[in-house]
Amino acid sequence: MKTQPPSKSQAPVLIINTVGFTMLKHVQRFTLAMVSIVAAACVYDAPVTPKDNSITAATTSNSPSLQVTASTATSGIAGRYLVVYRPGGAASSDVSAALRSSGGALEGAYDKLGFAVVSGLSPERAARLGQLSGVSSVEPDVEFAIDPVRPAEQLETGDVDIQSVAAPQGAFFYGFQWSLRAIAADAAWAGGSLGSPDVSVAILDTGIDYRLPDLAGLVDLNRSISLRPDEDARLADAVSNGWFPAGLHPITDLNAHGTLVASLVASKASLFAGVTSRTTLFGVKVCIVFNTCSTAAILNGIVYAVDQGADVINMSLGGAFLKKLNPGFVSVINRVFNYANRNGTVIVVAAGNEAARMDAFANAYFAYCDAPHVLCVSATGPNAVVGGQVRNPDTFASYSNFGRSVSVAAPGGGLTPSLLSFIIGQCSQTALAWHQDAPPSPGAPPPPPVIDGPACQPPPGFISIVAAVGTSFSSPHVAGVVALVIANGQTQPSQIRRIVERTSDDLGAKGKDPFFGSGRVNAARAVGAIP
Incomplete structure (x- = not known):
């Protein structure tokens, strides 16, 4: 039955x-x-507390302080560095020659963009590499945290084998997906906008569980890639332990974050619907099971995705770092995002979850809302659940960053006691549970995290689901809308961004504001399904 x-x-x-x-x-x-329930957002004690759609003007004095170096950015992979070339200076051949004598490895070389990513270097050898005449700087990798997605217990579904590609609202759990109705995705589908396999969205994240029924056949494994060899080793260990079958693609998601993000962009709508049901996805693994992402891998990943013909890149990741400590990263980020724009790729990024007015930190670079040519997405979510129904889903989320760089808003979930205000989806079947013990003594670094085993392997007839809150999940709603706009015939990135902004539902103060940007995205209006 x-x-x-x-x-x-x-x-x-x-x-x-x-x-x-x-x-x-x-x-x-x-x-x-x-x-x-997941405490997915990093919320300060003094977040913005709007009422419904109205925003009380926030000032620098009542915005939370942002400890850039301590709370949002950490040292990256040991021995990995970003090498920035001087204009007309070094090339990858020069760096490769220097690495041969120092024992390092060249992970990515982009002469046309003036940078390379190297690994396996001690700080002393990295300093010597920086003395090459054509090298402007050598900076250690920076890692940012992503919204944690914790695996759920089992949910009985019975015999669910019907896909709803042509009518995503037929998905088994669609009744719980308030976020899709909030952006009028159902009206877009009713108007015939379901996406196109000719449009591809690259998911820069923890990977994708491409074997899930909702994602099977939507993920292009030929273009999918892992840029995290440390995570590849963890996957190999999990297979050797007998936890997972052999032969899994390196894009396999050991976390669950990337899988939830991907399924919000596109899904075959067996269990959960996505904004689109026919868009092609491919994964670029730049983050790991322990909820961190390498900036060097991200920059590698963007260039890779662009060169692989991605129409859209979704980046549900980021953070902030001090400009004066990382001038090379700022320079290369700008080059890479300009490169994507020139090559016709639209990049959608999450605003972040520090509840911070980004404009208030002149010395900080907010990656990646401060990058050029992006759609920077803040979060909305219900402020209450009454009688099993969400209320005011367009409320500005108290955890979301805000500022002039915000382009649009989209649902990221509300921090209410009820699961119904969260963003939910199926857990990656290869998600791993892990823990990290406390430091052995005050001031000492914590020991390395320890993998405990599989987190989401329910018995037959059940699935494990995840529930999460954060701008990480606002971003894929917008990436899905962008994919629909492209499938509708638009090709120029600047034009696509204007359409998404112009067709959004204006919330808060009239016109563009620092909280909602141009408004909460409206999928149906973006594709002309409604006026």
Whole structure:
């Protein structure tokens, strides 16, 4: 017997227990399930607290302080560096020659953009590399944290084998996907906009579980790549431990973040719908199971995705660093994003979750909202759940960063006690559970994280789901809308960005504002399905 998807009239019942889980039970359709609530946003004690769509003007004095070097950026992979060339100076051949004598490795070389990524160097050898006449700077890699996505317990689905590619609202759990209705994705689908396999979106993230029913066949494995050899080694260990089958693609997601992001962009809509159902995805793994992403790998990944013909790049990652400490990164980021724009790729980035007014930190570079030619996305989400229904889904999210660089807003989830205000999706089947012990003594560094084993391997007839909140999940809503606009015939990045901004629903102060930008995106209006 097949179970029907929950409808608006079939309101689910949510019960919060005392151990940090949410128990989800549909009174007519499901058996009991356990779903973990995720504190996915890094929220300060003094976030912006808007009421509904109205924003009380925030000033520098009442915005939270941002500890750039401590809270948002950390040292990257040991021995990995970004090498920035002087104009008309060094080339990869010069760097390669220097590396041969120092024992390092060239991970990526982009002479046309004036930089390279190297690894396996001690600080002393990196300093010697910086003395080459054609080298402007050699800077250590920087890692940023992503919104943690914690695996859930099992949810019984019964025999679900129907895909809803032509009618995504038929997805089993569509009744819980308020975020898609908030951006009028259903109206876009009704107008015939379901995406096109000729449009490709690169997901720069932790990878993608391409074997999930909602994603099977949508992910181009030939173009997918891992740029994290450390994560490749963890996958190999997991296979050798017997946790996962042999032969998995390196893009396999050991975290779950990238899988949730990817399925929001595009899904075959068996269990959960995405903004599109026919868009081609490919994964570029730049982040790891421990919720961190390498800036050097990200820059490598953007150039790779552009060269592979990506129409859109989604970047649900980023952070902030001090410009004076990383001038080479600022220079290369600008070069790389300009390169993407020249080659016809639209980049969508998450605004971040520090509840910070980005304009207030003149010495900080917010990656990647401060980069050129991006759609920077802030977050909206319900401020309450009443009777199983979300309320005010267009409320500005208290955790979201804001400022002049915000282009548009999109649903990222609300911080209410109810799971229904979160963004939910199926967990990666290859997600790993891990822990990190406390430092052995005050002031000492913590020991390395320890992998505990598989996190999401439910019995037959069940799935594991994740629930999350953050601008990480706002960004793929916009990337999906961009993919629909491109499938609708638009090709110029600047024109596509203008369409997305112009067709958004104006919220907050009239016109563009620092919280919602031009407004919350409207998929149906962006493709002309509604006026």
